[in-house]
Amino acid sequence: MNVASAATGHALPVAGGRATAGEVWRLSRGHRLRLAAVGLAGILSTAVDLIPPVAIGYLVDRVQTGTGDLGTVLTVTGVMALSALLGAAGTAVTIAHATRVYHTVLAALRERLVSRAMLLPRHLVERAGTGDLISRSSDDVTAVADAAPAVIPALTVTACTIVVSLAGLAALEWPYAAAFAVVLPVYALAMRWYLRIGPRVYRAERAAMSARAQQILESQRGYATVLGFGLAEHRHRAVLTDSWGVAVQSIRARTVQSMLNARLNLGECLSLAAVLVVGFVLVDHGLSTVGGATTAMLLVLRLLGPVNQLLFVVDTLQSALASLSRMIGVVTIPTAEEADASMTQAGRADLADQADPAGRADQADQAAAPGPAGAAETATAVRLRGVAFHYADGPSVLDGIDLDIPAGRHIAIVGPSGAGKTTLASVIAGVHRPDGGTVTRPRRTAVISQEVHVFAGTLRENLTLAAPDATDGDIRAALETTGAADLLELSADALDTVVGTRGHPLTEAEAQQLALARLLLADPELAILDEATAEAGSAHAERLDRASEAVLAGRSGIVIAHRLSQAATCDRIVVMDAGRVIETGTHDELLTADGTYARLWAVWQAGQQISASR
Structure with a gap:
């Protein structure tokens, strides 16, 4: 084996x-x-x-x-x-x-x-x-x-x-x-x-x-x-x-x-x-x-x-x-979609049990799926209960994670290196199954990791991998939304421009814009950005932050934040350390609490000032 x-x-x-x-x-x-x-x-x-x-x-x-x-x-x-x-x-x-x-x-x-x-x-x-x-x-x-x-x-x-x-x-x-x-x-x-x-x-x-x-x-x-x-x-x-x-x-x-x-x-x-x-x-x-x-x-x-x-x-x-x-x-x-369907069904049953001890199916559906204007506040996109995880025979990486992410909200996950942020994102996305606890997530979930990949082929082929029915108009609109319209000017071939191996090389920032446009075309219910814009450097940070916000608009989102400026714009921030959630709240609430997040924010701001003075 x-x-x-x-x-x-x-x-x-x-x-x-x-x-x-x-x-x-x-x-x-x-x-x-x-x-x-x-x-x-x-x-x-x-x-x-x-x-x-x-x-x-x-x-x-x-x-x-x-x-x-x-x-x-x-x-x-x-x-x-x-x-x-x-x-x-x-x-x-x-x-x-x-x-x-x-x-x-x-x-x-x-x-x-x-x-x-x-x-x-x-x-x-x-x-x-x-x-x-x-x-x-x-x-x-x-x-x-x-x-x-x-x-x-x-x-x-x-x-x-x-x-x-x-x-x-x-x-x-x-x-x-x-x-x-x-x-x-x-x-x-x-x-x-x-x-x-x-x-x-x-x-x-x-x-x-x-x-x-x-x-x-x-x-x-x-x-x-x-x-x-x-x-x-x-x-x-x-x-x-x-x-x-x-x-x-x-x-x-x-x-x-x-x-x-x-x-x-x-x-x-x-x-x-x-x-x-x-x-x-x-x-x-x-x-x-x-x-x-x-x-x-x-x-x-x-x-x-x-x-x-x-x-x-x-x-x-x-x-x-x-x-x-x-x-x-x-x-x-069984395919990932079939497995997700099974997991979603189990999650809906869990939601029904908690919403109504009798477990009525109609209430479970209302709790698990986004509804009209007023229902959006109570709908839950992601629910974790008692989630634990470890790699092979190694120590526990996640321990007793309880987390609810309302539908349509954006959650930032921050913490020191080794806190378990990426592992938590992987468990939510279904890359890893928890060793304990339950995870409920939308069927259509997409992830962009820090290591984005440009496939050998045309721009069109790269962008339609997750959305084969997308028209050229859809593709151009996605590039515009993510600020990547400049990619159409790499050559006279526009969408037929060959990129990747043996084609036009893309910078790290361009590759990440391409990945964001690909996710936008896939139109998932839940988007997970695992430090997806971390490698582009400060010169492109603002542009990529805007592209990320555009991609997350109108859908549930999880951001593993490399730059705390990203976390500050999210609806809620989850602070992790040693595989546990230690703080949650808005940016202002966490700064007022003067805890771990406040210290991370102070260190990050000091680093930004030093970089700006150089």
């Missing part, structure tokens, strides 16, 4: 066999008729391939009896050549159509995986580690796609070959088929051994890949921290350790392959010996001809290849199935 999962036990789920089969069956809808045609083509092409062994046996009997001549040889040769061409054509058609269906279904699954990954409850991804999700959408997709060249022929032509060849042996002389059937338990035992060992080994290999991906991703994301604290050697050792973990698991998997191959070779040897002995006995007793025995041996030789291929490809198939189960495990996770 990945590092985060190992530490917390919160790995993303892996689908069971029934769930995997059910999802694949659902994805095959619309392709089942084509799959039936693929099966029919496979049977016909393999039936044609039975002609050469029969023709050779016929030629041997004619030569043995002295009735064969040049015409016989030419006829047999022509029939074999024609059957080879027809068989090859049929096999090609079968594999081509099977491959097309396979990759069409895989493409649909990949799209569902990416779509669902973008909607997953954030606390699941955070606790499992993003490396796990990245591994499932990259390594596992690649493993399933790369299995196609081996799996498709085995599950189409090879399976048909085994069925048709066994039928041919039985039609020739039933003892030949019986001789081969006697050896089948060897293959069955080999398969039983492999199915007991193989899946576990491949799951371990995929989990090791997830752990390696997590370490590499953390090193890349924390590049500045790694350099700043001289952690390069430590990170190198961590990546190297997990890379060796992948190597060890890969060697285990290859060892299992070799052991399976040895068992298949034993089955092949016993099969040939059994048919040879039966052929000798039948010919010796006049129950079969030399030509018949030759045909039987050729059919068995032709059959051994597909049998070994089918059993050996189970090795590849198990690896692909392990990856497929991990992919479908993500696809079947």
Whole structure:
């Protein structure tokens, strides 16, 4: 498992066999008729391939009896050549159509995986580690796609070959088929051994890949921290350790392959010996001809290849199935919206219980949803009761948090470094689930963190990520509102201007304006700004403060304030220290109280005066 999962036990789920089969069956809808045609083509092409062994046996009997001549040889040769061409054509058609269906279904699954990954409850991804999700959408997709060249022929032509060849042996002389059937338990035992060992080994290999991906991703994301604290050697050792973990698991998997191959070779040897002995006995007793025995041996030789291929490809198939189960495990996770709906329903029940001991549903709805003018004062957007949280086995970060945020109001959360402000915002947003207590929030909640991201693409694509139906007029209005209209002048392409990687670079202030405009277009019920304008510097502070106020207008808002000037403009201020709420009130009330906030304000003002004098 990945590092985060190992530490917390919160790995993303892996689908069971029934769930995997059910999802694949659902994805095959619309392709089942084509799959039936693929099966029919496979049977016909393999039936044609039975002609050469029969023709050779016929030629041997004619030569043995002295009735064969040049015409016989030419006829047999022509029939074999024609059957080879027809068989090859049929096999090609079968594999081509099977491959097309396979990759069409895989493409649909990949799209569902990416779509669902973008909607997953954030606390699941955070606790499992993003490396796990990245591994499932990259390594596992690649493993399933790369299995196609081996799996498709085995599950189409090879399976048909085994069925048709066994039928041919039985039609020739039933003892030949019986001789081969006697050896089948060897293959069955080999398969039983492999199915007991193989899946576990491949799951371990995929989990090791997830752990390696997590370490590499953390090193890349924390590049500045790694350099700043001289952690390069430590990170190198961590990546190297997990890379060796992948190597060890890969060697285990290859060892299992070799052991399976040895068992298949034993089955092949016993099969040939059994048919040879039966052929000798039948010919010796006049129950079969030399030509018949030759045909039987050729059919068995032709059959051994597909049998070994089918059993050996189970090795590849198990690896692909392990990856497929991990992919479908993500696809079947309830989305963040579904989880939010469940949480909102629970929150409404809590509101109803507190508003009316009888818990009447109509009053719960009135308390949980904004109403007309007078109801706005009593409607609650966010409610926290007894919320506690800690990271993994670390100390408590939040302890007994009780907080109500009225709908449409703006709350600032301030406090010294390490007070738990960002953790509280993450718990409210649903990025983390509390270890204790309850959280009720609106279904449509959006967060802008301090580390905003500019996606490689056009301005339009960046802004419509959260609002795909937004028109160009909507986009321009959002840019105007957030004071980011200058972005339209980066080039003559306006909204089609490419930004991010390989495009126009944006300053930190411009990137934050872009994020604010994106949030405005998303139009959430609750907006959380987690120091979202902290990195822009004092030169742009006033502009970004105005943009933040414009974005929060008309909706509930939570501001994790880096600059206390932001906190002063909010309706109410929550002061935190050591994971607890120690003060609440308006800016003026807290200054009058002369407590922690008043001291923070005095220090902040002194810092501003020093900066202004420089």
